[in-house]
Amino acid sequence: MSAGKERIFRALKDVVQKPGNAICADCQLPEPEWASTTLGIFICLKCSGIHRNIPDVSKIKSLLLDPWEDSQIQYMAQHGNETAKEKYEAFVPMYYYLPTYMDCQVLREQWIRSKYERKDFTEANKPLAYATGYREGFLWKRGRDNGQFLNRKFVLSEADGILKYFAKNDAKEPKAVIKVDNINATFQPTKIGNPNGLQITYLKDNSTRSIFVYHEEGKEIVDWFNAIRAVQFHYLKVAFPGASDYELKHKLTRNFLKEGYMEKTGPKQTEGFKKRWFTLDHRRLMYYKDPLWKPISSINDKPQTS
Ligand SMILES: [Zn+2]
Incomplete structure (x- = not known):
């Protein structure tokens, strides 16, 4: 390595070792080896792949393989993961699911797009699709008998505290009415065989039922997921008025242990x-x-x- 290259590498290493920069800004994986030179953040290889698909807001560089200019290192030093977090995660709703490197691609991608592309969390009270307390739309639902996916209408209502779906589009009566307080939802792409596959489990007559759904659009299925969490959060606040938001957050949907x-x-x-x-x-x-x-x-x- 030439003297100039070595100096730059050392300068970059000093910046990486600053607090907050030692874990990926988006999924918390330790020792990130990539950076977004426009956002001024250090990220892991997997998240860098997602950033690569939003070139309007993020330009990617490898810490180890790409050449770096002094001015770019300076920019990274002035910004960094903690500064970006203060800006892009300032108003993340308490119920919003924060994915880590353990989570599936669709959750991590939508988190990154929400933060930097849609800038959902940079200002207070931004209207968010999953925060309205009501959601209606179609999801592909796995049939109980033959395992085929069928387009079904779903309705989530905070006012009624329920999630329901209809077997036929013109049906008056829902096929199932599920109380939001006993729902769990987890992304299960491998099991369901779709990258946007979501498993919803609930209690009915004291036994656990599961439904398996997906939406072609990653944003849609993650919005459904966070909409369920938002309604659950609202119900928990009413049920446990003395509990802190932080305590309630841990009572929302959870991954299978x-x-x-x-x-x-x-x-x-x-x-x-x-x-x-x-x-x-x-x-x-x-x-x-x-x-x-x-x-x-x-x-x-x-x-x-x-
Ligand atoms: Zn990451």
């Missing part, structure tokens, strides 16, 4: 082991014949009475 196949035998223990799909969601362990099937059984951590 664990999910996967295990071998299971029956209660008599003389039956053969069968392969079953288990999910651990908060305090409820459920198992299924296969990941998209309805649960065979669900086990709570509440004391059993019999």
Whole structure:
């Protein structure tokens, strides 16, 4: 490495080591190796791929592979992740789901686009599609019997505290009415076989049901997801008036703690082991014949009475 190159590399390294710059500005992955020279932030490889698709607001450079000008390093030093956070995340609603590097592509992409492209969070009270307390639209929903996806009308209403969907477009009565306070929603792209696949689980007659939906547009499905969280947040505030916003945030939709196949035998223990799909969601362990099937059984951590 030439002396000039080495000096620049050292100067860049000093900036990277400043507080806030040691983790990706968008997903918190440690040791980001890329930067947006227009936004003045340090980001990881995966997030840099998303930034690359919004060239109007973000220009990408590798910290290790690309040549850097002194003026660009100065710009990065003057800005950096903490400054960008103050500007672009100033008014993120408490209920908005903040993705990390553990989350799927659609959540991370929409977070990045919301921040820098749409500038959703730079000013107070900006009208946001998911903050109105009412949402109506079509989602592709997996059919219970044949597994085909069908376009279904969904309605989310804060006033009624429900999410409902209709089996036929002209149907008067909804196929299901789900109370928002017992909904969980998690993105499950692999399981559903669509990058925008969302699993909605809810309690009905004391058993857990799941529906699997997606929308072709990433923004739409993430807006649905945050709209559900917004309505849930509103309900929690009413139900727990003494709780802080921070406490309530952790009662919103959550990712499954664990999910996967295990071998299971029956209660008599003389039956053969069968392969079953288990999910651990908060305090409820459920198992299924296969990941998209309805649960065979669900086990709570509440004391059993019999
Ligand atoms: Zn990242």
